[in-house]
Amino acid sequence: MPPELTPTHGTTVIALKWAGGVVMAGDRRATEGFAIADDRIEKVFHADEHSTVAIAGVAGQATEIVKLFQVELEHYEKVQGDRLSLEGKANRLAQLIRQNFPMALQGLVVVPIFGGYDLRREEGRLFRYDATGGRWEEEDFMSTGSGGRPAKSSLKKLWRPGLSRDAAIRVAIEALRDAAQEDVATGGPDPTRGIYPSVKLVTESGIEDVADEEVRRVYEAMIAEEQGRGA
Amino acid sequence: MAFQPYVPPEQLMKDRSEYARKGIARGKSVIAVEYADGILFIAENPSATLHKISEIYDRIAFAGAGKYSEFEDLRIAGIRLADLRGYSYDREDVNAKTLANAYSQALSAIFTQQMKPYEVEILVGQVGETPAENELYHVLFDGSVTDEHGYVGIGGRAEEVTEKLKDRYGEGADLATAVRSAVQALAEVEGRTLEAGTMEAAVLDRTRNRRKFRRLEDSEIGAILSG
Numbered sequence: 001m002p003p004e005l006t007p008t009h010g011t012t013v014i015a016l017k018w019a020g021g022v023v024m025a026g027d028r029r030a031t032e033g034f035a036i037a038d039d040r041i042e043k044v045f046h047a048d049e050h051s052t053v054a055i056a057g058v059a060g061q062a063t064e065i066v067k068l069f070q071v072e073l074e075h076y077e078k079v080q081g082d083r084l085s086l087e088g089k090a091n092r093l094a095q096l097i098r099q100n101f102p103m104a105l106q107g108l109v110v111v112p113i114f115g116g117y118d119l120r121r122e123e124g125r126l127f128r129y130d131a132t133g134g135r136w137e138e139e140d141f142m143s144t145g146s147g148g149r150p151a152k153s154s155l156k157k158l159w160r161p162g163l164s165r166d167a168a169i170r171v172a173i174e175a176l177r178d179a180a181q182e183d184v185a186t187g188g189p190d191p192t193r194g195i196y197p198s199v200k201l202v203t204e205s206g207i208e209d210v211a212d213e214e215v216r217r218v219y220e221a222m223i224a225e226e227q228g229r230g231a
Numbered sequence: 232m233a234f235q236p237y238v239p240p241e242q243l244m245k246d247r248s249e250y251a252r253k254g255i256a257r258g259k260s261v262i263a264v265e266y267a268d269g270i271l272f273i274a275e276n277p278s279a280t281l282h283k284i285s286e287i288y289d290r291i292a293f294a295g296a297g298k299y300s301e302f303e304d305l306r307i308a309g310i311r312l313a314d315l316r317g318y319s320y321d322r323e324d325v326n327a328k329t330l331a332n333a334y335s336q337a338l339s340a341i342f343t344q345q346m347k348p349y350e351v352e353i354l355v356g357q358v359g360e361t362p363a364e365n366e367l368y369h370v371l372f373d374g375s376v377t378d379e380h381g382y383v384g385i386g387g388r389a390e391e392v393t394e395k396l397k398d399r400y401g402e403g404a405d406l407a408t409a410v411r412s413a414v415q416a417l418a419e420v421e422g423r424t425l426e427a428g429t430m431e432a433a434v435l436d437r438t439r440n441r442r443k444f445r446r447l448e449d450s451e452i453g454a455i456l457s458g
Contacts, residue, residue: 067318075314078286079307 006033007108010043010062012147012179012186013054015115016159017140018168021124021203022115024052025172027147027180028195029187030059039187044198046207048073051089051116052200056145057131061103062110065096086118090127090135098133111144117202124202147179147186154178165201169210170218172199177222189219247348251372254350255297259283260386260417261354263294263379264400265365266409269358269435269443273413274386275421276431284433286444288313288325290357292435296386297351297372305334305353322441327357331368331376339374348372352385358435358443362403384416391420406434407455410447414456427453 013026026043029036044054045066053069055062072092077083084092093114100110115126126138141159143151154175163171173189176197180188189196196219199210261274261283272284272294283302284294287309295302309330317325334353342348349372357366367379382400384392399412410432418425432447439445 071314071318075310078310078314081280081282081285 007061008032008037008059009185010041010056010059010145012143012145012151012176012183013043013056013113014143014148014151014155014172014175014179015054015113015126015138015141016155016163016168016171017124017126017161018163018165018201020165021117021201022052022126023168023172023199023201024054024113024115025176025197025199026054027176027187027197029185031185036187039190039193039195042198044200045070046200047089047093047114047116048077048083049206050083050119050202051086051114052202052207053093053112053114055110055112056148057110058108061100061108062112065100065110065112069093069096083119085120086116086125089116090114090137093127094129094133094135097129097131101132104131113142113144115202117204119204122204143175143179145186147176147183150182151175151179166218168201169199169214170222173197173215173218174222177219189215191216191219247342248373251342251348251350255352255372256387258297258350258387260384260388260392260420261294261296262382262384262392262396262413262417263354263356263367264382264396264409264413265362265367265380265402266434267362267403267405269437270356270365270367271406271409271413271432271434272354272356273410273417273430273432275417275425275429277429282431284431284446285310286433286442287330287355288317289322289441290359290435290443291325291327291330292356292433292444294354294356294385295351296353296389298349301349302351302353305337305349305351308337309334309355327355327366327368331355331370334370335374335376337374338370338372342373352389354379354383354385356435358437360437388420392416395419407458410452410455427456 009031011029015024024044028040030038030041047053109131112129118125128136128138128142141155158171177188180186196212196215201208259275264271274283276283285306287293293306313325353370355368359365369377369379369383382396395416414425428449430452432452434445435443
């Protein structure tokens with residue numbers, strides 16, 4: 001691809017289950033080739049009141065797919081007077097990704113993760129996708145994007161069933177920090193400029209955007225602990 | 232070619248109007264009342280699933296009276312128009328005035344060109360950031376639009392209901408007062424008491440986040456009416 005056509009890429013996003021539902025989080029970096037395009041981009045979105053979608057891949061395509069997905073979910077809800085099931089939403093997103101497949105073949109790949117609180121089953125659920133529109137349900141946690149691999153290793157070590165809210169946020173931040181240390185395209189927390197990963201919780205009562213201030217405190221506590229251990 | 236008798240246009244329009252009015256008169260009335268935090272829509276509706284009142288967009292709601300299948304048709308067209316516009320441009324660019332105009336054009340075309348007119352009357356409401364910025368449009372079966380303020384009744388016994396509301400309406404009333412006065416107005420016109428379980432009510436509440444529309448549960452209406 002000619003350099004002037006290099007598209008903006010979103011990098012690492014992760015999701016995990018906890019006692020009250022799911023946590024979805026992402027770093028804030030977007031890249032254009034070897035350049036940092038944006039250090040405050042948002043990659044985790046509200047799909048509707050009980051589900052979130054996070055994206056890795058070509059940012060332009062991805063935000064467009066998310067926007068269409070959000071409109072479709074709300075449109076369905078208003079016309080039918082009822083919400084789609086979580087399974088239904090996950091399937092619809094798979095179709096949108098499949099529609100993008102010809103573009104993916106040309107290098108414009110978008111890979112989302114989707115999660116939410118299933119009001120009928122009364123539990124948090126997570127779904128993983130690939131560029132062809134393949135859709136699989138994940139049991140515990142998952143990650144995608146350029147820093148997805150190191151993030152996954154860290155989730156594997158830190159995740160336990162039935163995590164509390166605070167523990168789940170801590171695990172998410174730790175996984176993203178590990179990804180930032182191993183992957184050049186993933187942005188780590190930047191206290192001097194006040195940039196922290198975006199973290200969202202989905203529970204029975206809806207979506208909570210965890211405030212930057214809380215993420216900062218968790219991050220600082222994590223660093224203090226490491227320094228205490230002499231790491 | 233079949234023989235077509237000459238019918239003067241005045242007569243034709245008069246017949247169609249009469250037909251539409253008769254159809255609407257068979258249905259129940261719907262009320263919209265402005266209150267301190269927004270706009271209340273309320274109607275007697277024994278069905279819990281076939282709604283007369285619905286969300287259209289972030290700040291906009293719809294209420295229909297008359298023939299269900301016809302106003303349902305208009306409701307869905309409105310949601311489609313609003314969602315499409317918001318997707319193509321921006322959420323801010325969706326407003327009640329555009330919708331009311333689209334409804335007016337559609338109903339007017341149906342009234343003059345189709346075999347039979349729609350037997351419906353609709354309301355399109357939009358809550359503003361201040362009460363002065365609220366908008367409420369009343370669209371008739373022939374496409375005529377009126378801009379309403381404060382309160383309005385549509386459907387079966389619209390005029391009587393609006394007349395009753397006139398005595399009860401107070402600017403800046405709270406939600407409970409608005410619900411009570413609307414239910415009293417409906418009950419007086421119908422000449423019987425109305426149970427909370429048979430009422431359908433929703434508000435456009437400016438204190439809410441992006442989506443201002445909220446349905447009132449039967450239990451909430453019950454608590455207001457008995458309180």
